[in-house]
Amino acid sequence: MTRLEFWQGNIACAEGALAAGCRFFGGYPITPSTEVAEHMARRLPKIGGVFVQMEDELASIASVIGASWTGTRSMTATSGPGFSLMMENIGYAIMTETPCVIVNVQRGGPSTGQPTRASQGDMMQCRFGSHGDSSIIAVSPASVQEMYELTAKAFNLADRYRVPTFVMADEIIAHMRERIEVPDTVEIVERRQLEKGALPFAAGEDGVPGFPTFGQGHGVHVTGLTHDERGYPSSTDPGVHDRLVRRLVGKVEEARHEMADYEVTNPDAEVVFVSYGSPARSVKQTVRDMDDERVGSLRLRVVWPFPDFALHEFKNARVFLVPELNLGQIAREAARHTAVPVVPIPELGGELHTPAQLAEIAEGYL
Amino acid sequence: MKLIIDETRCKGCNLCTLVCPYKIFQEGTKPNHKGVVVPVLDRPERCTNCRLQKLYGRVLCGVCQMICPDQAITWVDEDPYSPEKVVVEE
Amino acid sequence: MKDFREWLREDRMPHIYCTGCGNGTVINCTLNAVNQMGWEPENTVFISGIGCSSRAPGYIITDSLHTTHGRAIPFATGVKLCRPDLHVVVFTGDGDLAAIGGNHFIHACRRNIDLTVVCMNNYIYGMTGGQGSPCTPLGAISTTTPYGCDEAPFDLASLATAAGANYVSRWTSYHVKELTRAVKAGLETPGLSFIEAMVQCPTGYGRRNKLRDARLMVQWMRDHSVLMKKWKQMEAEGRPLPEDKFPVGEFVRRHRPAMGVPEE
Known part of the structure; x- marks a missing residue:
């Protein structure tokens, strides 16, 4: 069963996230993505989730990553300048393999540019914006319906591959109001948990290690430094760095076929x-x-x-x-x-x- | 109980020599195999913890252990039948 | 657990800190306080940013996040808001907390989120080799203030007090018993607790400022700290407050509304 709604793209995005089980939103107001935060602020506290308006985008993405380590599906939404501010911690999420969803409602840049006009100028930034070699996943919705569906799907991709996943919308889709068929449920692919006693950053064939949720006695040390399979910093060994970065990139690039959607x-x-x-x-x-x-x-x-x-x-x-x-x-x-x-x-x-x-x-x- | 300095941990900062109320820790003179001059213990049996820790069931003074930045100071159970030679002071 | 040393990751010891570094002392005091609280490692999380101080969580057996420079508090905010039942302790340094992370710090105090923030203030950036920080005293030599620091430093404890933290105190690495008690008081207080631990950095600060080794630095801190009661008395009597000395003790303990406090 589905129900019909007439929603704005940003509302559909927020509702898609909630349907996918998102229970943490850390954000900062910025045009043209603000409605996502506003809608989350209204909805999350009513369903046992957490909304927090942080002091800036650096803090927003940091809080989202922190929340994710408690096993909570978490997201933020931003635009142009805010997206630029998030770059460093996006790199941290990639390095520490933290699943999270970042919605970027793209607006005209560079700099403050055109806050209320659409753009797709951040497509390369989301891919290469953080320093170092890395790979990420990005989806791009073309309708209000897809704002809902692809945001929900982004959570599954993020959890499946343990990588930050971007919803690269634009101002047109985000502010457009359109007919949307809202499904009763969406498919949810759960994060694979780390087995007790297993090395926290040792991956199987797919390159994705099990997730050691905080508070379950795994005693995992998570660091943005180059780390070995125990999670311990090992930042001077060329072999450790080479293996880690190749795995982080490989787990996404080698799954191109299975996640293809066109x-x-x-x-x-x-x-x-x-x-x-x-x-x-x-x-x-x-x-x-x-x-x-x-x-x-x-x-x-x-x-x-x-x-x-x-x-x-x-x-x-x-x-x-x-x-x-x-x-x-x-x-x-x-x-x-x-x-x-x-x-x-x-x-x-x-x-x-x-x-x-x-x-x-x-x-x-x- | 016996007061010991773990030589694998000690980096020779001598902060223990500063804080011990009994001046049990004395600056060492000879570097060990790592090149660290580990403090030497002067009559450690004077330490309150060596004598009374068992009796009170908790660490008493313990300032040396707390200030030691390298977690090198601790108290261990003494082996009552230690084969070590006993030196009698003249 | 019986001994606070059981909280240490034995397989990672000895740690990377230089000879005589005060950070190890602060780790001892914090773990001792945590241990006295009777908390279990699986319910405790240590979070840090970047710098010497921020390496601390890597030596502790609990779940821990070693994050990006200055951002420890926002990461901790995410963890704490999702799992208020977890005990979250943040290790940070003066550069990490007051410079790059200054905004997060004051906002965490304003929100009064239920974290305990332990700041190892060594007056400089230790990890990068002794550059001036927002806490470098006037006139002090660092690699980026070679002619003496000409910027006035932050008073972190007063800053936290003004920004709204529920519990604030300052001690030094000489005052191990007092520091342990202060951290424990911080852990017990709902809302944001801020403990500023003045520590010696013999490598980056001491040897450039006529304090050749760790002992001299600790003695300097001992001799230049004034107990809060005496400091306030001096203030009340209108006596001039010595410029080279600083107050130690409890700055504030109050009950402003707090966030992320677990339900009873």
């Missing part, structure tokens, strides 16, 4: 749009309007790790067109994985590409 339209197409987030809505309309089997679309719901194999499903592709609300961030990633020309279609300032504009560009390649 939509293919017209797999025999010659001109293929690659999109994610709100521009995917313009692409959908363009492909429908053009009604030409030579024009196809690849829409990514999971953007990181990038599903390179999805590009290869288009055997006849002559060009990949990548409309983005940035100067070509995912376009550059796509170009790394294919010999077919990749053409970015950037749009800055907060307006979406119009279907007519995209159709005109596609026509040029037919």
Whole structure:
């Protein structure tokens, strides 16, 4: 059973998190993500959860990581400048393999930029923003429905792979109100617990160790320093560092296939749009309007790790067109994985590409 | 009870020589195999803990143990039948 | 547990601290206080940021988080709010707490969240080799104040008091019994408890400031600390307060509304 609602994207995001069992939210107000915090502040105390407004975004993400170590599903939501402030502790979450969900409602940057206009300018920052080699998971919703579904899914991915997972929304999706079918329940994949007496940072074949929840007698030492399988700092041994970082990156990158989530339209197409987030809505309309089997679309719901194999499903592709609300961030990633020309279609300032504009560009390649 | 300094822990800071009310800890003179000059004990049997810890069932003064930054000072049970030679002072 | 030393991770000893470093003393006093509370390791969590002081949780058998620079308190806030039944103790240093983490510190005091924060104040950044910190005294030499520090230092205990912490006291690594009692009082007090432990850093501070070894530094702290009662008396009598001395003892004990206190 489902029920119909008419919700704003940010509300759907918060409700999706609650449905997935999120019981801790640490945040700081920032446009255009504030409604997530406001909704959590209203809802969490009523269902035995904790909402705390921290003193800044550095503290928000820190509190979320702390909460996660008690075994609580926890999240924060932010935008542009706040996201930049979180980078260091995101690296800490990666290093310590702390599951957590970070919602970034992207707005125009750099700096304070355009607080009330949409952008997809943080797609590379979420992937590479924290120092050191690492991998993360990022999903990108293209509708209010997906704000709900992908936020819920982000918790499962975070817990399954023990890695910070990003919901890379944008101002358009977050502030748009749309019809949404709210399911009674969502699928929940629980965090695998560490077996008693096992080494806390020793991983099996999938590269993901069991989670030693605080307060259960594991006596685990968690550090952002390079650590061995016991969790003890070992910051000068080249071998320990090499093994650890390769495992942290490998556990995500090698699971690209199992976590892939994308939509293919017209797999025999010659001109293929690659999109994610709100521009995917313009692409959908363009492909429908053009009604030409030579024009196809690849829409990514999971953007990181990038599903390179999805590009290869288009055997006849002559060009990949990548409309983005940035100067070509995912376009550059796509170009790394294919010999077919990749053409970015950037749009800055907060307006979406119009279907007519995209159709005109596609026509040029037919 | 017997007062001991764990030589694997002691780094030779001599803070114990500063705080002991009986001046049991004296600055050492010879470096050990790690190059640390471990303090020497002057008649440690004068220590309140050596005599009365068992009787009272708790650590009494213990300031040396608390201030020792390297957790090197402790009291251990004495072996009543220790084969060590007894030296009688003349 | 019987002996506070049973809380130490034996397989990680000896620790990395320099000869004569006061941090080891503060660990002893804190563990002794925790042990006297009768707490169990599985219900206790130690959290720290970055710096010499913040290595402490790695030597303790409980669950522990060694986090990023200055952020120990917000991490602890997350843990404590989700599990108020856990006892959460934060180890921090003057640079970690007062410089990079200053904002988190005053806000934790304002929220009065039920944590015990033990700050090892050694006047400088020890881990990076003795740079000036917000607690470096006027005129003191450090690697970044080679001509003497010309910034006035923070008085951390007064700062915590002004910001609203429920329990604040200051002792030095010489006052081991008093420090242990203060930490225990902090652990017993609901709300934020702040214990400032002045410690010697012979490597980074002492040898640049005419205090060649740990003993001289501890003696200096002993001779320059004034008991709170006497300090207040001097204040009341309008006598000039000596600039090179500092008060030790209990700054405040009160019952402001607190967060994260476990339900009885």
